[in-house]
Every structure is written in structure tokens, then in C-alpha cells.
Amino acid sequence: MVNSPAGLHEAVARGIERGGNVVIVTGAGISIASGLRTYRGDGGLWTEEGSTAMARATAAFFFRKPEKSWAWHLARRTEVHRASPNDAHHAVADLEKRLGERMTLVTQNIDRLHLRAGNTPERTIEVHGHVDGMRCSAGCDGVVPIPCEFDDWIDGDDIGDEHRELLVCPKCGFVTRPHLLWFDEFYDEKHFRMRSAERAAAHASLCITVGTSGGVPLATRLAGIAAKARAVLIDINPHDNALRHLACDSGGTFVDGPADDVLPVVGEIVDSFERSAGDPGEHPSNKSVDRRSPWLHV
Numbered sequence: 001m002v003n004s005p006a007g008l009h010e011a012v013a014r015g016i017e018r019g020g021n022v023v024i025v026t027g028a029g030i031s032i033a034s035g036l037r038t039y040r041g042d043g044g045l046w047t048e049e050g051s052t053a054m055a056r057a058t059a060a061f062f063f064r065k066p067e068k069s070w071a072w073h074l075a076r077r078t079e080v081h082r083a084s085p086n087d088a089h090h091a092v093a094d095l096e097k098r099l100g101e102r103m104t105l106v107t108q109n110i111d112r113l114h115l116r117a118g119n120t121p122e123r124t125i126e127v128h129g130h131v132d133g134m135r136c137s138a139g140c141d142g143v144v145p146i147p148c149e150f151d152d153w154i155d156g157d158d159i160g161d162e163h164r165e166l167l168v169c170p171k172c173g174f175v176t177r178p179h180l181l182w183f184d185e186f187y188d189e190k191h192f193r194m195r196s197a198e199r200a201a202a203h204a205s206l207c208i209t210v211g212t213s214g215g216v217p218l219a220t221r222l223a224g225i226a227a228k229a230r231a232v233l234i235d236i237n238p239h240d241n242a243l244r245h246l247a248c249d250s251g252g253t254f255v256d257g258p259a260d261d262v263l264p265v266v267g268e269i270v271d272s273f274e275r276s277a278g279d280p281g282e283h284p285s286n287k288s289v290d291r292r293s294p295w296l297h298v
């Protein structure tokens with residue numbers, strides 16, 4: 001199946017018109033234009049550093065070597081802080097401004113670029129946690145910010161006594177851990193709002209997956225729940241993947257282009273649809289399609 005601007009236009013309009021939630025699920029691909037590496041694709045963190053990087057991103061590694069785990073996390077955090085939101089992040093933030101409580105953003109990314117672009121914490125579910133939080137490794141409730149003393153940490157910096165004092169739970173004094181979902185852990189509601197994400201998908205009339213390989217089962221699960229609720233699925237990804245097929249099989253569509261090109265176009269379609277609500281002459285389905293779009297493949 002080939003995609004087309006007309007197909008995208010029609011699918012977005014159909015999903016919005018049904019009046020349910022708009023759920024956007026984003027993965028590492030949305031941050032590529034910000035200079036951040038993906039995890040699983042060519043040149044990805046897990047692909048390039050292989051088993052070493054994946055083994056470090058585990059609770060087992062943390063409890064064996066908490067200082068090494070922290071040092072590795074803090075260096076990755078610095079890489080993220082040096083990146084800026086790109087056009088795709090800004091387009092998603094604009095969509096939330098336009099749609100308000102109708103929209104739920106579920107991001108697999110820990111980079112916080114969505115929030116820095118303007119999405120609100122209330123409407124953003126960070127299902128893998130985020131780089132700036134830490135919590136008690138003994139299980140006390142609450143996520144607290146990582147102290148600013150750790151900003152600009154780079155590979156090779158070592159955890160010293162002055163750092164150890166800062167990485168403690170304010171309630172019990174036990175060592176803290178990064179607020180992340182590691183490979184040997186499970187999604188839950190308490191830390192990662194998993195049930196909330198599933199609920200949003202179950203009430204969706206439009207579900208857009210962006211830059212996720214489908215290698216993370218969560219995206220496939222949420223898209224599957226949305227499809228069951230008869231939402232229109234749209235997959236945005238320059239690479240073929242399982243979510244693209246799920247979208248097409250359920251009557252939705254896909255766009256094989258980069259997120260920073262495509263999402264602003266989605267924003268324009270939503271804008272034109274919302275503006276023309278109540279004015280049939282201006283209904284977006286009556287408008288011609290801009291065929292200069294860079295991702296046109298027909």
C-alpha cells in the first residue's frame with residue numbers, strides 16, 4: 001500500500017470528526033532531528049553498544065553497582081540536556097494547545113523534549129520515566145529532581161563522597177535510583193501511568209504512532225487497544241514497521257517520512273478542521289491537497 005497526503009488528510013479528519021480522544025504515541029524516532037540517537041535502529045544506542053548498554057539499563061546492574069549505574073545515567077542525561085526540541089515536538093505541543101483535554105501524549109522517550117516544547121505534565125504520560133527524576137531505591141513514594149550539581153556530568157566523571165550525599169532518599173536516607181523503567185522491570189500505574197495510557201487509548205477516535213519501531217511492545221499494545229475501540233490509526237515512520245501494517249489493516253494509514261516534516265502537516269490539518277467546524281463550505285474534506293509535500297510517494 002502506498003500512502004498519500006490525501007490519505008493522511010482524510011484519516012486525520014475522520015479521526016477528529018468522531019470526537020473521541022486523540023492519542024499520540026511517540027518513540028525515539030521523533031528525537032532524531034534533535035540529534036539524539038534511537039535505541040534499536042542503525043547507529044542506535046542498544047545496537048552500537050550492544051549488550052553492554054542494555055545490561056547497564058537494568059535494575060540488576062544498579063543494585064550490583066549503583067555508582068557505575070548512576071555515572072552512566074548522568075552522562076546520558078547530559079547528552080539529552082544538550083539537545084533541543086525540533087519541529088515535531090513543537091507540532092505536538094501545538095496540537096495539545098488546540099485539542100486540550102481531548103489529547104493524551106504517551107511518550108516512550110525519557111528525554112523530556114516534549115515538555116520543553118510546551119506539552120503539559122498533566123496530558124503527557126512518560127511511560128519509561130525521564131532523565132531528570134530520581135526516587136528511593138528502597139521503595140518510598142515520590143519522584144524528586146536530580147540535583148543540579150549533576151548537570152554537565154560526562155563519561156569518566158566519578159561518583160565521590162559529595163555526590164553520594166546528594167543521591168539519598170529524603171524520607172529514609174537510602175540511595176536513590178534514576179526514575180526510569182529498566183529492561184528487567186515492568187510497567188505500572190504508580191510510576192509510569194500505564195493504566196491511564198491504556199484508558200486513553202480505549203477512548204480514542206484517533207491514534208497516531210510516531211517514530212517507534214514497534215519493537216517496544218507498549219506502542220503495539222496501545223495501538224491495538226485503540227484499533228479495538230475503532231479509532232483511526234496513523235503511523236508516521238520513515239521505516240517499515242509493524243505499526244504501519246496494523247494501521248493499514250484496521251482502515252487507517254501511514255506516512256513514511258520523518259516526524260519533523262510530517263507532524264507540522266498533521267497540525268495544519270487539525271487546525272483547518274477545527275477552524276471550519278460549523279462551516280461546511282470550509283470543511284477540510286472539501287479542500288484540495290497540497291501535493292508539494294516532501295514525503296509524497298504517489
Ligand SMILES: [Zn+2]
Nearest residue numbers: 136140169172
Ligand atoms: Zn526511601
